[in-house]
Amino acid sequence: MVQLAEISWIDAEELFKRTDVVLIPVGSTEQHGPHNPLGTDHLVAGALARVVGERTGVAVLPTIPIGISEHHRHFPGTLWVPPAVFREYVKAVALSVATHGARKIIFINGHGGNTASLIEVAGELRRTYKLFSAVIMAFPPGMVGHAGAGETSVNLYLHGRLVSMDRAVDTRQREGLGPLKMEGLGRVGPAQFPWDTIDLSDTGVLGAAGEVIASTKASEEEGRRLMEPYIEEVCRFIEELKAARVEELLSKP
Ligand SMILES: [Zn+2]
Structure with a gap:
């Protein structure tokens, strides 16, 4: 039992004697298209942290469920806090x-909008508070887009009862803003603006500018194919971290 929310302080005392590694799952509560639950990003982060914690024996904190999501605010149910x-x-x-003995603090982050802020916090923990800290994304690398086939597949694999595939749609993302065409510039890379999701997509599904994002192609099998090797990789990193002396990981004076 490694989930802090599910054990007593007696068990927690034992747990922190055994390990100085903690996982803090962080996500968001924000629209994920017409077919995925609002909790997608925190549910996936929590699920990954749970399985990694169980396999490696490190402590898992309760999930932080609300993050930096104001850009999704036009869609009902989206919640956010200022950065x-x-x-x-x-x-x-x-x-x-x-204060209980954790020295290596790993954020398992399910929401891209949180990443820059979490890196800042991890940097402060390491430089000012003599802790090691890192940010691990809850979704495997290369899985681009928001509520597209990849993310929907992961939801189907981890908590399929929350997905309504009969509402899944294919979305063509807009490239420009009002009279601005921005062709070839895209929303990331050469030209960026602080877009709201509604600027780019009526369904809330996002991917690459001008392309069709096919959420309808999602499957549980694809979710398994994406997540299982990634879970193993994250576990490998956590095992490495467990074995390392924290003094070797700290910021130099
Ligand atoms: Zn998401």
Whole structure:
């Protein structure tokens, strides 16, 4: 039993004697197209943290379910907090678990919008608070897009009862903004603007500018194919981390 929310303080005392590694799952509550649950990003982060924690024996904190999602606000049910509030809260959670002996603090992050802030917090934990900290994405590398086939497949694999495939749609993402065509510039890379999802997509599904994103192609099997090798890789990293002396991982004075 490694989930802090499910054990007593007696068990937690034992757990922190055995390990100085903790996983903090972080996500969002935001629209994920007409077919995926609002909790997609925090549910996937929590599920990955749970299985990695069970396999490696490190402590798993309760999931932080609300993040930086204001750009999805036009879709009902989306929740968010300002980035500065998010950073302070996440940092405070990390420092609280450090008082129990955690020295290596790993954020399992399910939401791209949180990434820059989590890296900032991890940097502060390492440079100012003499802890090691890192951010691991909950979705495997190369899985681009938002609520497209990849993310929908992972949901089908991990918690399929929450997905309504009869509502899945294929979406062509807009490339421009109003009269601006931005052809060939795209929304990332050469030209960026602080887009809201509604600027680019009526369904809430996002991928690459101008392309069709086929959420309808999602399957449970594809979700398994994407996640299982990734879970193993994350476990390998956590095993390495367990074996390392924290002094060797800290920021130099
Ligand atoms: Zn997502």
